[in-house]
Amino acid sequence: MDADTEERFVEAMRGWLISLPHDLKILYEAASDENLDNEIRELAVGGIVYVISPTDILSDRSDFASYADDCVILRLTLQRIIKDAGEDAEFLRGRFAEFFDALDGELALCGPAMGELFTWLEQRLGTLRDQQYKGNKVAKYIDSELAEQLYDDGIAFATTYPVDEKRLADKFKKASRVLEVLTRRKLEEDRKQR
Secondary structure, three states: HHHHHHHHHHHHHHHHHHHHHHHHHHHHHHHHHOOOOOHHHHHHHHHHHHOOOOOOOOOOOOOOHEEEEEEEHHHHHHHHHHHHHHHHHHHHHHOHHHHHHHHHHHHHOOHHHHHHHHHHHHHHHHHHEEEEEEOEEHHHHHHOHHHHHHHHHHHHHHHOOOOOOOHHHHOOOOOOHHHHHHHHHHHHHHHHOO
C-alpha cells in the first residue's frame, strides 16, 4: 500500500478505535428502532454482540489492535442496515447524520489498505444474525427483557474499554500494527476450517 493510503487508513482507524463505545450506541438505536424490520434489527443486535463479546475472533482485549475488527464490523453493519432498510432508516440516518455522511468514504479506505482482510470481514456480516450470546439467539434480544441485559453489557463494555487517544498516539503509527493481528487470526480460522 502506498504511503498516502496508509496514512489515511491509520488516521481513520485511530478515530474509529477512539469512538468505538460511542459508535456502538448507533447499533443500539437501530436494534430498538421499531420502524425497522426484525431482520434488520437482528443484524444490529448481531453487530452489538460481535463488538461487546469477549469471545469474538480476536480474544486479546488488552491490545488496541484487537478492536480493529470490531470497528470495521460495526461500520459494515450500519452501512448494510441503511442500505437494506431504505426509507425506514431515515430517522436513524438523520439522527446520526455526521456518522452516516462519512461512512461510505471511510469504508472505501479499507479495501486498498486491508486487501483480502477487508473481504474476510465483509463476509462475517452474513453470520451476525446467527450468533448466540449468553445462550440466547440474537432474535431473542429484540423487544424482550434480554434487550435490557444487552444494553447493560454495552455499558460495561464502554466503561472498561481500554483504548484512548493517549494510548494510541505512540503505539499506532503504521497500518501493519493492525493488519498483522488480523492476518494471524484469519490464518488461525482458516486452519480450523480445514
